[in-house]
Amino acid sequence: MPADQQTDAPAKARAVAALADVPREPGAKKPDPILVVDKVVRRFGGLTAVNVGHVEIQRGAITALIGPNGAGKTTFFNLLTGFDKPDEGNWAFNGQPLQGVAAHKVARRGMVRTFQLTKSLNRLSVIDNMRLGATGQRGENFWRALIPGLWKKQEQDVTERADELLARFKLDAKREDFAGSLSGGQRKLLEMARALMVNPEMVMLDEPMAGVNPALTQSLLGHVKGLRELGMTVLFVEHDMDMVRDISDWVIVMGQGEVIAEGTPDEVMADQRVIDAYLGAHHDGAADPDADPAADTAGPAAPAAPAAGEPAGPTAGATAPKPAKEDGQ
Amino acid sequence: MNWDVIFSVSLESLIGLSTIVYALAAIGLNVHFGYTGLLNFGQSAFLGVAAYGMAITVTTFGQPFWLGILVGLGGVVVLALLLGIPTLRLRADYLAIVTIAAAEIVRLLFRSVTLSEWTGGSDGLQQFSQSFYDMNPYSSPIETTLISFSTRELWVLTVGWVLVAIALLIVWLLMRSPWGRVIKAIREDEDAVRSLGKNVFSYKIQALILGGVLGSLGGFVFALGLAAIQPDTYGTEFTFYMYTIVILGGAARVFGPVVGSMIFWFLLTFINALLPSLISVGAIPSSIMTTNQAGAVGYILVGIGLMLLLIFRPQGIFGDKKEVMLDAR
Structure with a gap:
């Protein structure tokens, strides 16, 4: 399924072209944003789980939201889709404000989500x-x-x-x-198919590949790419960097609740701030004190970072051999 | 041994007043618990409010019978809103706590000395059923060797079973409709339903009112059948019997509550008639059990029987074992 993407995928070509001139920086303006987020903050007691200054999601593109465990990705998802309420901030979908809108109304407006733990209606x-x-x-x-x-x-x-x-x-x-x-993978497929019954404009997938066996993963990837060709916008959270590289046109990286980097998959994975966020700022033992702001924020929570090392994607994925396997198929 | 008496009371109980009252109450509870997944432990309050609404209107205020019915139904809707609005946004177990407390509050209000001017206190109310029996079209009783019913009983049974049939028809129509699909989906996972654009809160309120109103029909029949009401009838054990009946018949099955109620009352009546006569003919020596203890032993035996049934047939009479096993995941 993924083999013929270049020839049969005009939407991908369009998305790549549209994003070519977007500056590679957190909060970059997009040519045609479907979702614009401003200063969204969510605190749990003393912990600020999400503190997103400005983010725009390009219409018709597949955008990946990555970041170490505890970076606030799922909380951010919950806020955007009305399943949680932020302490402050506002965001607009298709130019219409969405803050304070109940979850079911968000879905009716065309922004439909799936869940990290699949919610099939078992009986x-x-x-x-x-x-x-x-x-x-x-x-x-x-x-x-x-x-x-x-x-x-x-x-x-x-x-x-x-x-x-x-x-x-x-x-x-x-x-x-x-x-x-159904098996776990089939439930993921069912959840995605069910979300499409809503006729959404934008699909929010929270870890669509989690717990899915490799054979089914390819099929799921094909379906996600298919959504873009059908004119939908996709925002998804994922830990597997090979998949992020394979399907996304744009990547937004979160760390400590903030957006710390944006760019194409390859650029982002080579970004020092991203590597720092995943592995801890001082992983090479020689980070200079005046590095960049992200290194400062990563500092205090350094003990939490090793746990995030698990999806050791960004560095492993950035090395050459793995993507080659997929090109060959 | 009076076998003919034992059998005739058992057969009569199969279609008798208790069976009808508990069937109607359980049909309502089945909408709450079986279909929507609402843990309502205060179903007895819905029956109590309906019965008292009617009786107070007719006996205390001297108003017409039909107005009494309307007041009873109105009271049930108000009770459902009172219980539902604060609790249905919260987790399922909060409803259980609130409803069991509310049912006790309602019962204690009915029997309180302060309100006895209107409610009759712990003596309850009588003389509200004359208009109902005035409508009785039966002129001669049924007297066969097997069963016998007076004209009054016949009229109550007729009205009761017609109400059961109407309640079943409503539940059957609704649960095969898209409305019922949303209701059952809420039982499985309400966040998933929310993510598909359905107003979960509104559906839960609708289900709470529907189940309350269907159950309240049992409250009317009970009060009219006995031509009297007493506050302590509407205690928590009333609700627990209803749960037993719902589970016995098979939760989320249209005919489950009716068949469950018939089996429950048939067994209870049969054993309660059998034991005393076994003792009186000396088949059970009084050193083991006296006639005074027979009632309690009857409940013990029925309890054991129900336990065995649920161990070997957890889905109830009508349930689907495959479906119940899915729940274990």
């Missing part, structure tokens, strides 16, 4: 999981639900669309099974 069938995603269903009103004639036709249309998506995600054989009987 519902796969097809019912899908049908649930459709918006504006007449039969979801209490009184109209009592009269099947009012919603049967719409239900057929919804089911048809659900079946098409299931076929695209190769889950059609599981149509009548309980979602709880």
